[in-house]
Amino acid sequence: MQRIDEIIQPRWLIPVDEEHSILESHAVALDGGKIIALGPAEEIRSRYEADTLSRRDHHALIPGLVNAHTHAAMTLFRGFADDLPLMQWLREHIWPAEQRWVGPGFVECGTNLAIAEMIRGGTTCFNDMYFFPDTVAECAEEAGIRACVGMIVIDFPTAWARDATEYLDKGVAFHRHIRDSSLVTAAFAPHAPYTVSDAPLRNIAALSEELDCPVHIHLHETAHEVEESVSKHGIRPIERLDRLGLLGPRLLAVHMTQLLPEEIRTIAERGVHVVHCAESNLKLASGFCPVAELHKADARVCLGTDGASSNNDLDMLGELRTASLLAKGVGGDPTALNAYQSLQAATVNGARGLGLGAVTGSIQAGKSADVVAIDLSHCSTEPVYNPVSQIVYSATRDQVSDVWIAGRQVLHNREFTSLDYASVRDAAIQWRNKISA
């Protein structure tokens, strides 16, 4: 018998594969941070001798959730200014507060709180766009969560950099710095077409190819953005990004609430990854991303929460549920984005979008052991006819009981093992006191 680190034997094993499998009496073998096998429990247990056997008799085991769009540190602005028109919210509240408070200390505290929240809710990988990426990367490494950290670029000065050139230089230095990390990768993160001009976007197109890095951008978030682009550039933002060489499978286009039928076709043909942020789009009344149509066109759709100041949480189970419900409502079709498709969007599609399709996003031999157990014996998820239905339409984040990332169990029976939540919380409260003073 081969000696290995751990066997996890759940009630239901949901690998998230093309066949939409739901397996019972199956187990997963983990060793050296990787999934080395899955199969019938008896077979796995007779083949391997594990240091730890984790039985989860009322639980579904799924791949770790991938949150494909966050501004993690903004947890410190959660509920700081709600129910306001978008421009008033940004100009009178968020931007002045960011200008006043954002620095490495703020980013460290806010990111730690975000990571706690994400681990607690079953997210094992997030794609971040904020300032001080080196700080974000350190927080992720320390807590043991996978992160794709944005090399942000924006035309105006912030505490992080003065101008587009400095943003890019610092970004590329960051990319070099984290190259050997097993948990952290980097993506170019030009903020949006309306805040980044042509020259840096062109540079990013070239660099992203050279370094084989994703490009993470807010795109077609509101009708206003599209109109402004037409009046300033004579073309819609998607067309502008196309001319700048950015419209391909490395692009993570976030929001996409304003799409013409021909744009849907182009997006699908070019393999662009649409990051749908259902709750943020609703809360800010940005418009509806046409998920049902994108699906029909075979476009790639993954999911993100956006930052906690426009959602107001980083809860991917909540997000995938809202996404599935909203796709049906907006598409006028109760079969749109069914439960399994929604789980695919929140896992394997996100991983592919971040260029991590070979690393994470499904329970498959050879991939990293990024897996999550969800307790379905809660009164809101009994009785279970179909565990995927229960996960998508009935479960909430607090039913996540255990989380493994690269084989390390970072949540054990709802308790953090890699971070000290009490001190994260204390620090967040201190920031709140300063900010609201």
Place this chain on the structure above:
Amino acid sequence: MQRIDEIIQPRWLIPVDEEHSILESHAVALDGGKIIALGPAEEIRSRYEADTLSRRDHHALIPGLVNAHTHAAMTLFRGFADDLPLMQWLREHIWPAEQRWVGPGFVECGTNLAIAEMIRGGTTCFNDMYFFPDTVAECAEEAGIRACVGMIVIDFPTAWARDATEYLDKGVAFHRHIRDSSLVTAAFAPHAPYTVSDAPLRNIAALSEELDCPVHIHLHETAHEVEESVSKHGIRPIERLDRLGLLGPRLLAVHMTQLLPEEIRTIAERGVHVVHCAESNLKLASGFCPVAELHKADARVCLGTDGASSNNDLDMLGELRTASLLAKGVGGDPTALNAYQSLQAATVNGARGLGLGAVTGSIQAGKSADVVAIDLSHCSTEPVYNPVSQIVYSATRDQVSDVWIAGRQVLHNREFTSLDYASVRDAAIQWRNKISA
């Protein structure tokens, strides 16, 4: 000093009043099942000597949530058939399963599971429409939850009654039977305009006035329903109910996704209570209830989950969040149904709709002690700038820690005190095994 049963001293007290108050360092005095006073904590504690002092230092105390539309027993069909077109779902799955299985035993088990779920999530009162109302009432009394139980009427025979006359007779007998209950009230529950003909609807209009009972009906749920009425009756269902004498403040009109501007005005003028079921409408792709417009017209809007087979849970915190987000998205206005308004819809508005405005729905001296503590120290709700924002946009049901109904604490530190969840769960699993066999 006056001796009383209990003082609850939370971190934040949110009475849900017209002033949108959020009180700190306040406490609530309970005695004989009622709220007898609220005020500054020091004052309350110097005025009363309580048998129990419940301090909740990280918690918001809110009125118990009112779920204004349920089919409680349908928890046993949770996730039984999802992602299907409406008519296929009903005709091939739900209706045959109901015909085969629904009886007093099914209703008892399903209702108990629903009650567990509702208490666990902070719901203290529900408005039910199903068969075997006497069984539902017994379950509610036993678990100590407030219920408005539907006297269902439908043109076709079921296990509960043969025809409209028998439904009505049994309903009126039920009404007589529960007249002296302090927890259970009754509402007429004609299923829908397309399943109940004019004669019984006219009877219900007369009886509801005579007995001063609400009338609970599905109305304008889908475009199809409206079209069918126009072709069959020559008028839309709202107009038909108006002619039958039902369009007034006793009417709880559930769904209302298809509304013309003049219908919105009529609804508002007549004081009809719209029961918005945001998640059910999304999941079944029924259409969008125009909540922002209804609000502008000063119409009365409360919230319901619908049954667990079309939602798929009875989670009012989830529902009020979806309702608030969706109102903004559909209304194209990020200020629509703000956090406090959404909490009002889920509490005081629901109570008024059920004719229980003097009894429950807000924390006010003289009302029943139906209150709920929500722990905001969770990593998804820190830091707290505004507890109402956190409750509406960030909290989930598992942050509900304590629930009191008529002064009896039915949930204590997340544990049930009035029901045995393990046996409820076992029974539900046995039903699942039978149903899926």
